Amino acid sequence: MNEIKQIKLKTIAAIYILFFVTTMELLLKNNIQVTNGPHGGKLKKTETFYIEKVQSHENIYVYLLNNKCIPINNKEIKGEIRFYFRDQTTSDAPLIPFESEGFEAKMSDENYHACRITFVISGKSISAIFDNDNLIVQKNK
Numbered sequence: 001m002n003e004i005k006q007i008k009l010k011t012i013a014a015i016y017i018l019f020f021v022t023t024m025e026l027l028l029k030n031n032i033q034v035t036n037g038p039h040g041g042k043l044k045k046t047e048t049f050y051i052e053k054v055q056s057h058e059n060i061y062v063y064l065l066n067n068k069c070i071p072i073n074n075k076e077i078k079g080e081i082r083f084y085f086r087d088q089t090t091s092d093a094p095l096i097p098f099e100s101e102g103f104e105a106k107m108s109d110e111n112y113h114a115c116r117i118t119f120v121i122s123g124k125s126i127s128a129i130f131d132n133d134n135l136i137v138q139k140n141k
Contacts, residue, residue, distance in 0.1 A: 038071065039063055039102070044128035051117050051128045057110060062095055062103045064119050064126070071101035072121075079119040081105045083112035095119075110134060 037043045037052030039061065044051050049072075050065040060081060064072045079095030095103035095117070110132075118127035 037063065037065060038069060042130060042133065043069070044130060046126050046128045049119075049126055051119070051126070053115075053117060053130045055133060058107060060105045060107060060115070061098060062105070062117050063101055064103075064121070073100055074098070074103060075100075077103075077119055077121050079103050079117065082116045082118070083107070083109070084114045084116070085109070085111070086113050 035043055037050065037054075039052055039054050041052040041054035041061070041063070043065075044053075048067050050067070050069055052063040052065055054061040054063075062079065062081070064074075064077060064079075066072055074097045081093050081095060083091045083093070085091070091108055091112075093105040093108070095105050098104040112132050114129055114131050116127055116129045118125060120126075
């Protein structure tokens, strides 16, 4: 009789452990944050969209992505970028459509501290703030 109780207890414990492990795996899987977008840039989540920023030495390329990180066509979307500098000044630049999914902005000064990218889609404003990755790399050298 004791042997049957031990088997039942071991079975119940195994079921609980399996349930716990499966639950933790699902929770961790759903909380993984994507940090690189489909164009190799940095991603920021904003409501039901993602904004992706790819920076070169002269330009910034920006993409508005849906909640599955798929680029949205840039027709009828307006945007701008505001650069923030350490001396408390700012500089604005329009986002010009680039190909069918992206936007491009010229940088007047690549030593900005951060930038805020804003899109207006269907009358709704969507924005995210990004650090200047080039300054972070220079600082860590």
